[in-house]
Amino acid sequence: MEQFLQQLLNGLFLGSIYALIALGYTMVYGVLRFINFAHGDVFMLGAFSGLYLNKWLGPALAPFHWSLSLTVILVLSMALCAALGILIEFLAYRPLRNRPRLNVLITAIGVSLLIEYTGQLVFGATQQPFPALIPADNIALTGNLAVTNTQMIVFVTVVVLLVALRYIVMSTRMGLAMRALSLNPTASALMGVNNSVVISFTFGLGSALAAAGGILYASLYPSVEPFMGIIPGLKAFIAAVLGGIGNIPGAALGGLIIGVTETLVGGYSSAIGLPTGYKDGVAFVILILILLFKPSGLLGKTEREKV
Amino acid sequence: MKRYQAQIALLAALLISFMVSQFSGRMNDYYLDIVLTAGISVILAVSLNLVNGHTGQFSLGHAGFMAVGAYGAAVVSLQLGPQLATILGSSGTGEGVAFLIALVTGGLAAALCGWIVGVPSLRLRGDYLAIVTLGFNEIIRVVLQNTTPDGVFGGALGLGGIPASTSIFWAFGAAAICIYVVTTMIGSTWGRGFLAVRDDEIAAGSMGINTTRYKVTAFVVGAFFAGVGGGLYAHQKGAINPEGFNFLKSVDVVVMVILGGMGSTVGVILAAIVLTVLNEYLRDFEQYRMIIFSLLLIVMMIVRPQGLLPATLFQKKGRTA
Numbered sequence: 001m002e003q004f005l006q007q008l009l010n011g012l013f014l015g016s017i018y019a020l021i022a023l024g025y026t027m028v029y030g031v032l033r034f035i036n037f038a039h040g041d042v043f044m045l046g047a048f049s050g051l052y053l054n055k056w057l058g059p060a061l062a063p064f065h066w067s068l069s070l071t072v073i074l075v076l077s078m079a080l081c082a083a084l085g086i087l088i089e090f091l092a093y094r095p096l097r098n099r100p101r102l103n104v105l106i107t108a109i110g111v112s113l114l115i116e117y118t119g120q121l122v123f124g125a126t127q128q129p130f131p132a133l134i135p136a137d138n139i140a141l142t143g144n145l146a147v148t149n150t151q152m153i154v155f156v157t158v159v160v161l162l163v164a165l166r167y168i169v170m171s172t173r174m175g176l177a178m179r180a181l182s183l184n185p186t187a188s189a190l191m192g193v194n195n196s197v198v199i200s201f202t203f204g205l206g207s208a209l210a211a212a213g214g215i216l217y218a219s220l221y222p223s224v225e226p227f228m229g230i231i232p233g234l235k236a237f238i239a240a241v242l243g244g245i246g247n248i249p250g251a252a253l254g255g256l257i258i259g260v261t262e263t264l265v266g267g268y269s270s271a272i273g274l275p276t277g278y279k280d281g282v283a284f285v286i287l288i289l290i291l292l293f294k295p296s297g298l299l300g301k302t303e304r305e306k307v
Numbered sequence: 308m309k310r311y312q313a314q315i316a317l318l319a320a321l322l323i324s325f326m327v328s329q330f331s332g333r334m335n336d337y338y339l340d341i342v343l344t345a346g347i348s349v350i351l352a353v354s355l356n357l358v359n360g361h362t363g364q365f366s367l368g369h370a371g372f373m374a375v376g377a378y379g380a381a382v383v384s385l386q387l388g389p390q391l392a393t394i395l396g397s398s399g400t401g402e403g404v405a406f407l408i409a410l411v412t413g414g415l416a417a418a419l420c421g422w423i424v425g426v427p428s429l430r431l432r433g434d435y436l437a438i439v440t441l442g443f444n445e446i447i448r449v450v451l452q453n454t455t456p457d458g459v460f461g462g463a464l465g466l467g468g469i470p471a472s473t474s475i476f477w478a479f480g481a482a483a484i485c486i487y488v489v490t491t492m493i494g495s496t497w498g499r500g501f502l503a504v505r506d507d508e509i510a511a512g513s514m515g516i517n518t519t520r521y522k523v524t525a526f527v528v529g530a531f532f533a534g535v536g537g538g539l540y541a542h543q544k545g546a547i548n549p550e551g552f553n554f555l556k557s558v559d560v561v562v563m564v565i566l567g568g569m570g571s572t573v574g575v576i577l578a579a580i581v582l583t584v585l586n587e588y589l590r591d592f593e594q595y596r597m598i599i600f601s602l603l604l605i606v607m608m609i610v611r612p613q614g615l616l617p618a619t620l621f622q623k624k625g626r627t628a
Contacts, residue, residue, distance in 0.1 A: 110604030
């Protein structure tokens with residue numbers, strides 16, 4: 001029982017990061033109706049910018065408490081990746097607005113590969129250790145349940161970001177415009193919403209969340225490499241589909257479910273006679289099941305395609 | 308005569324590849340290897356073109372089906388090879404039939420996987436298929452990597468000692484059959500359904516076309532030929548491992564289809580040959596290769612989404628397809 005609770009907790013922390021990345025997929029899908037394949041790579045760039053910012057700013061920030069330097073690095077790399085996300089949208093996706101979906105999808109794959117291989121050229125192909133931005137420490141909960149300091153900070157940061165996102169989407173004018181655009185792009189343009197600005201903002205917001213996810217993920221699993229974004233990116237996308245793509249609370253829920261299921265399968269794989277390597281396949285099995293039985297996702301609405 | 312044009316072309320291609328194959332012994336091994344790789348690339352690109360080009364879906368898992376075919380064919384050759392040899396005899400024809408059995412088994416295994424993956428995802432819109440096939444590609448790789456090293460599939464190290472049966476005849480014969488099947492299928496009255504699904508799925512559906520059925524058919528046929536291509540690849544290289552069928556292998560094929568022009572068989576064949584040869588000469592720039600490819604994808608989509616040699620180039624004026 002205790003082992004089960006421990007696995008559940010570990011899954012929750014991993015899932016909260018998936019949720020963060022999944023939000024970016026779901027928001028972009030909401031406004032542009034396409035899968036931004038490059039999202040996982042922005043996640044990777046977030047982790048790398050954390051690494052380099054720490055290298056450059058580390059000495060200057062050393063006298064202060066670690067929480068301040070963590071916040072500075074987090075906010076800076078979020079801003080950096082937000083700018084990058086907006087740039088990607090402007091250069092690669094904007095010229096393709098109103099083109100067939102397939103073309104946009106292919107471009108997105110191109111952008112993803114471009115970031116990965118340029119990353120390989122710039123950062124090197126080998127894994128690099130990620131600095132401990134959060135000092136390692138164990139917090140013992142009741143009984144034998146152990147939670148590390150890092151896990152706790154990761155979870156708190158994710159919750160803060162989610163609350164901030166909810167505020168932006170539900171209570172600001174820009175959020176209102178985002179919701180209007182995802183409901184009906186033509187109507188929102190007629191009501192005076194500048195769709196291009198809203199789309200840029202959405203890309204920026206999603207990329208900032210991905211960057212935060214990258215730094216937090218690298219804090220939990222402290223090694224970074226140029227291809228680290230592919231698998232978490234795919235899993236987060238599956239989380240978005242599971243929750244109902246385009247649906248923001250759904251993405252968060254899906255992320256938690258994927259994280260918990262994966263950790264449980266990883267923890268008990270030996271008991272049910274599976275190699276632990278199979279844990280990475282769990283998410284895809286969930287994807288196939290959800291596409292078979294409820295393609296609109298857990299919280300999504302069925303959308304009828306109209307002519 | 309005109310009625311049997313395609314069949315005559317197929318027979319001629321088989322005959323020519325058989326004749327050329329008789330002289331392949333005199334060819335430099337290095338160039339022979341490139342020629343065989345080009346033939347296999349043509350199979351992969353033309354079969355992916357059926358799914359991505361003609362039917363308008365987007366599969367990113369061609370290397371996964373290739374892996375299934377490669378392992379299927381290799382296992383038949385390695386495990387059942389001796390038994391087949393005793394039944395069929397060890398003459399040239401007997402070996403040929405044994406190789407044919409191995410290739411078809413690999414292809415059928417891949418087709419079965421294609422059906423399992425295609426049925427749930429093809430009921431939905433195109434972009435899900437991209438993710439599901441990408442996931443399938445990963446799962447196949449993970450599963451093969453986690454098999455026991457001394458088992459039938461050889462684990463992460465893969466399989467070695469596969470007989471080098473792939474010759475010019477087999478590679479280009481299979482390519483000719485693949486091209487024949489795809490073009491005649493698309494050209495037939497029934498096959499117009501594929502193009503209808505691509506052009507407008509809703510309109511096609513309301514004209515009484517079973518869109519899911521067409522999509523699954525295209526996907527399964529594409530997977531079959533990817534499997535055959537994989538089988539040929541395994542019997543060309545003599546050794547295969549799971550890493551060789553990763554996502555990037557799929558991207559290579561996708562780039563061929565997009566450069567050649569989605570839906571243009573001639574364009575895709577040329578792109579497959581040109582890119583295979585180019586890859587060989589760009590070996591020294593390996594680290595820039597993927598950067599160039601990915602930039603090509605982006606620029607092509609913005610500037611010339613129909614590909615370098617689109618299908619419309621080869622049509623008679625006044626005819627639409």
